[in-house]
Each structure stands twice: as C-alpha cells, then as structure tokens.
Amino acid sequence: MDGDGLLSMQRRCLDTVADLETLKNTVKVCMFDQYGTVVDMQGGLTKIAAPYLEGKGWKGSPNSFVTWWRRTHFENSMIDALLHREHTPYREIGFRAVDQVLNRCEIPHTDDEVRGLVAEIEKLECFPEVPAALAKLQTKYKLVVLSNGDPDMLETAKKYHKVPFDRVISVAEANSFKPHVATYTKAAELLGLRMDQVLFVANHAFDCLGAKAAVETMTDLANAMV
Numbered sequence: 001m002d003g004d005g006l007l008s009m010q011r012r013c014l015d016t017v018a019d020l021e022t023l024k025n026t027v028k029v030c031m032f033d034q035y036g037t038v039v040d041m042q043g044g045l046t047k048i049a050a051p052y053l054e055g056k057g058w059k060g061s062p063n064s065f066v067t068w069w070r071r072t073h074f075e076n077s078m079i080d081a082l083l084h085r086e087h088t089p090y091r092e093i094g095f096r097a098v099d100q101v102l103n104r105c106e107i108p109h110t111d112d113e114v115r116g117l118v119a120e121i122e123k124l125e126c127f128p129e130v131p132a133a134l135a136k137l138q139t140k141y142k143l144v145v146l147s148n149g150d151p152d153m154l155e156t157a158k159k160y161h162k163v164p165f166d167r168v169i170s171v172a173e174a175n176s177f178k179p180h181v182a183t184y185t186k187a188a189e190l191l192g193l194r195m196d197q198v199l200f201v202a203n204h205a206f207d208c209l210g211a212k213a214a215v216e217t218m219t220d221l222a223n224a225m226v
Contacts, residue, residue, distance in 0.1 A: 023199070026196055026197060027141060027197060027198070027199045028141065028142065028193055028197045029141060029142045029143070029144050029166075029191060029193060029197065029198050029199070030137055030141045030142070030143055030144070030199050031143075031144045031145070031146050031187065031198050031199065031200045032134075032143065032144070032145055032146070032200075032201045032202070033145075033146065033147060033178075033201070033202035033203065033204065033207050034145045034147040034149060034154065034157070034161075034168075035121070035124070035147060035149065036203045036204060037201065037202050037203040037204070038126055038127070038130055038134075038145070038161060038163065039124035039125060039126055039127070039130075039157070039160075039161050040124060040125065040126070040127050041070065041121070041124055042063070042066055042067070042070070044120075044123075044124040044125060045066045045069070045070075045120065045121070045124070046062050046063045046065075046066045048117065048120045049062045049065055049066055049069075049117065050062040052113075052117065053065060053107070056107050056109075058105060058107055060105065065101065065105065068104070069098055072096075072097040072100050072101055073093055073094055073097035076093050076096055077090075077093050077148065077177040078177070080093060080177060081176045081177045081180050086175070087171075087172055087175045087176060087177075089150050089172070090148055090150045090153060090177075091118060091150055094118040095114055095115060095118055098117050098118055099114050102114070121153065121157075122153050122156040122160065124157070124160065124161065125161060126161050126162070126163065131162070134163055138164075138166075142166040142167070143163075143165050143166055144165060144166060144187070144191065144198075145165050145167070145168040145169060146169050146171070146178070146183065146184070146187045146200070147168070147169070147170060147171065148170075148177050148178055150170060150172060151170045154168045155168070167191070169187050169190060171183040173186050173187070173190065174187075178207055178210050179206050179209060179210020179211075179213070180210065181210065181213050181214040183210070183214075184198075184200065184210060184211050184214035184215075185214050195214060195215045196215065
C-alpha cells in the first residue's frame with residue numbers, strides 16, 4: 001500500500017471512531033426485540049416440542065417443526081398487518097400457526113394442546129451470553145423491549161428471562177406487527193425520544209429493516225417540514 005492509500009485508510013478509521021463517539025453520545029435507549037434476540041426461541045421451543053411430538057408418534061425433526069411453526073406465524077402476522085384491520089393478538093396468531101403446522105404434519109391434536117404449546121413462548125429463557133451483556137449496557141443506557149408479543153405474555157415472561165428491562169413495549173400499542181414503521185415510531189413516542197436517540201437491536205433482518213425504514217420516514221418528514 002502506498003502512502004496515499006495508507007492515509008486514506010487512516011482517515012476512514014478516524015471517521016468511524018468519530019461516528020461511534022457521536023452514536024454513543026446521542027443514544028439514550030437500547031431497544032431490543034425479545035423473541036429470538038433476547039430469548040432463545042428456536043432452541044427453547046424445540047425442547048418443548050420434542051417430547052410432545054414423540055408422544056404423538058411423529059418421526060420428523062422437532063427443530064424443523066419449530067421452524068415451520070415460526071415461519072407460519074410470521075406469514076400470518078404479516079398478513080394481519082397488511083389487512084389494516086384491528087390488530088390480532090400474538091397469541092391468536094400463534095394458535096393459528098401451530099394448528100396449521102400440526103394439520104400439515106397430520107398430527108391429531110386438541111385446541112388445548114395447541115394453546116399449551118403457544119403458552120410455552122412466555123417461558124423462554126435468555127441466550128447464555130445475554131444477561132451479562134445487557135447488565136453492562138444498562139450501566140450507561142436504558143434498556144427497552146419492543147416485541148410483537150401481547151402485553152400479558154411479555155409481563156409473564158419477565159420471571160423467566162429475568163432481565164430487568166426499564167420498559168417493555170408491545171406492538172399492540174401501535175395496532176400492528178413489526179416491521180410496520182408505526183411500531184417503531186410509536187415506541188419512540190412513548191419514550192419521549194427522537195428516533196436517532198434509540199438504538200434498535202434485533203436478530204431478524206426484517207426487524208432491522210423496519211427500524212431503518214422508520215428512521216428514514218421520520219427524517220423525510222422532518223426535511224419536508226423545514
């Protein structure tokens with residue numbers, strides 16, 4: 001690398017450091033998705049589904065069953081958001097998803113069994129590294145959850161994940177599921193913060209894209225007003 005190339009790289013590094021410092025000084029809240037980001041949804045539900053499926057004599061993979069469950073849930077929640085009608089509770093979407101997958105797998109089941117499987121979502125535990133990492137973050141930032149879960153489900157979950165979040169927000173407040181931009185802007189509004197003061201963290205690409213779109217929407221609106 002020649003001298004000009006090295007100088008250019010050094011400048012980019014300095015710019016990155018400056019951007020990080022600006023970010024750290026601007027952000028007031030770190031906002032987290034809960035299912036699959038804070039708590040281990042795939043692993044936890046697979047552990048629950050395995051003995052149930054074995055008891056039914058089903059020979060397939062419990063991990064695949066849970067993947068189908070989660071994908072079907074996601075599809076149904078996106079359809080619900082696109083309909084622009086009254087928000088359907090997460091628990092109801094979950095019931096439909098599990099019922100559909102059990103029927104697809106030709107597994108006989110009762111409504112109570114489906115409700116029991118969905119209720120296990122409330123009992124999911126954190127990924128092993130999460131509690132210590134969040135405790136460190138909480139020394140400087142407020143920690144908030146923004147989840148597609150129902151308010152009562154998120155309240156019950158507290159005694160299982162045991163993370164002392166400063167606030168837990170359900171998308172029911174915005175009458176839609178993530179990644180609708182209204183869910184992110186409503187959360188910021190409830191916290192009394194600008195969008196750039198909230199750092200959103202999620203394990204799902206669609207969730208991050210939704211948060212990014214919300215920031216861009218608010219920036220466009222602000223530019224149009226001045």
